[in-house]
Amino acid sequence: MALGKDYASQECSVARALEIVGERWTLLVVRDALYGVRRYNDFLVHLGIPRAVLAARLQALTEAGVLEKRRYQESPPRDEYLVTPLGRDLWPVLRALGVWGRSLPGAEPMREFRHAPCGTDLGLTGECTTCGIGSVPLEDVEMLPGAGLDPDPADPVSRVLAQPRRLLQPVVTEPV
Amino acid sequence: MALGKDYASQECSVARALEIVGERWTLLVVRDALYGVRRYNDFLVHLGIPRAVLAARLQALTEAGVLEKRRYQESPPRDEYLVTPLGRDLWPVLRALGVWGRSLPGAEPMREFRHAPCGTDLGLTGECTTCGIGSVPLEDVEMLPGAGLDPDPADPVSRVLAQPRRLLQPVVTEPV
Numbered sequence: 001m002a003l004g005k006d007y008a009s010q011e012c013s014v015a016r017a018l019e020i021v022g023e024r025w026t027l028l029v030v031r032d033a034l035y036g037v038r039r040y041n042d043f044l045v046h047l048g049i050p051r052a053v054l055a056a057r058l059q060a061l062t063e064a065g066v067l068e069k070r071r072y073q074e075s076p077p078r079d080e081y082l083v084t085p086l087g088r089d090l091w092p093v094l095r096a097l098g099v100w101g102r103s104l105p106g107a108e109p110m111r112e113f114r115h116a117p118c119g120t121d122l123g124l125t126g127e128c129t130t131c132g133i134g135s136v137p138l139e140d141v142e143m144l145p146g147a148g149l150d151p152d153p154a155d156p157v158s159r160v161l162a163q164p165r166r167l168l169q170p171v172v173t174e175p176v
Numbered sequence: 177m178a179l180g181k182d183y184a185s186q187e188c189s190v191a192r193a194l195e196i197v198g199e200r201w202t203l204l205v206v207r208d209a210l211y212g213v214r215r216y217n218d219f220l221v222h223l224g225i226p227r228a229v230l231a232a233r234l235q236a237l238t239e240a241g242v243l244e245k246r247r248y249q250e251s252p253p254r255d256e257y258l259v260t261p262l263g264r265d266l267w268p269v270l271r272a273l274g275v276w277g278r279s280l281p282g283a284e285p286m287r288e289f290r291h292a293p294c295g296t297d298l299g300l301t302g303e304c305t306t307c308g309i310g311s312v313p314l315e316d317v318e319m320l321p322g323a324g325l326d327p328d329p330a331d332p333v334s335r336v337l338a339q340p341r342r343l344l345q346p347v348v349t350e351p352v
Binding site for chain 1: 188189190191192193194196197198203204207262265266268269270271272273275276277278279280282285286287299300301305311
């Protein structure tokens with residue numbers, strides 16, 4: 001059942017979105033990027049996916065303008081991937097998916113998301129009902145470990161993400 | 177690059193959601209179901225996907241509790257697929273994806289979504305700011321053709337969906 005990458009007959013905006021973020025793992029790469037993961041090795045260890053898949057996803061997301069590649073070291077050359085404004089706009093999609101995933105049987109919350117200035121749990125897609133903000137800026141979103149979180153001791157990224165922090169706050173790990 | 181169907185190392189609720197709706201075409205099947213498509217042949221003609229793929233997606237969504245299969249005719253036996261409450265809860269995900277897709281370069285809106293009682297365009301994930309309703313009931317969402325809509329004359333479903341209607345309003349087409 002080989003399917004093409006695009007949805008040629010499906011011109012709606014949902015299909016257009018899925019042409020960019022509908023491939024396997026892509027939204028989890030975006031999720032990690034919004035959590036502050038920037039470096040290839042950190043995506044690799046946290047997602048546990050084949051190198052070729054990760055490289056393809058990072059390249060496609062960069063070409064689509066969701067991520068931006070930036071050289072952070074010249075010798076040896078090393079790049080990191082930053083979330084663009086277009087990529088930030090995917091947060092409501094990920095938030096809605098996460099809320100739906102939490103409604104599935106047996107799910108325990110891994111992370112809680114709050115509006116940092118007031119401490120209110122975010123709404124369905126990232127709004128703060130206390131402050132009346134429809135779309136809380138990502139830098140003001142606090143990520144906290146939830147009851148279901150069980151960080152992998154062998155994964156330095158999951159250890160970093162188990163601490164209270166802000167969205168987009170860069171994940172810093174020791175070099176592999 | 178064969179990837180397993182699940183994201184074993186990814187226990188977050190986004191990954192749990194994607195295990196159900198992350199396969200190719202799955203969210204477009206759910207989209208059509210929320211638009212009122214119920215019958216196999218109608219999904220088939222509107223999505224233009226291979227029969228085996230559609231059958232697999234409908235079965236998986238039924239097993240996951242997103243759709244419910246109901247026999248509507250005994251001789252010959254024919255089933256239709258209705259959206260369950262769990263499936264309705266995917267509307268904010270699809271709305272957010274559609275809004276994001278519309279922000280991509282060159283996109284023209286195919287459909288507009290309004291809160292029928294007041295005529296206000298829906299917000300990012302289906303809220304009505306005029307009435308202060310965070311999540312408009314799907315039956316109160318009016319679908320209208322947008323500037324970019326160009327229904328396929330050979331596809332009776334796209335002709336039905338080009339008329340103003342409500343979400344979940346059953347799509348009725350002539351038998352193929």
